[in-house]
Amino acid sequence: MAASRIPPATLTLKQFVRRQQVLLLYRRILQAIRQVPNDSDRKYLKDWAREEFKRNKSATEEDWPAPPPPAPCMDEWLGREHPSGYADVFLGHS
Secondary structure, three states: OOOOOOOOOOOOHHHHHHHHHHHHHHHHHHHHHHOOOOHHHHHHHHHHHHHHHHHOOOOOHHHOOOOOOOOOOHHHHHOOOOOOOOHHHHOOOO
């Protein structure tokens, strides 16, 4: 079997995509922090964000909490007919 041409430290596609998402999140946080008018608050938040990202640098998806349960169907909240029959209950209809 021929040796792989991919270096062992190369990220998988899933890891690459997650890394891009994390970098985008970090950029968005810094953009939001730039909008803070108070200089000392802005510095505090920037330092906090930097430390949190450094602290969680080695975190994996297994370390993340479980996702929240799904939200109720919008049809139920808007009163549209829904196969579950709950729309009438939410709106107080019998």
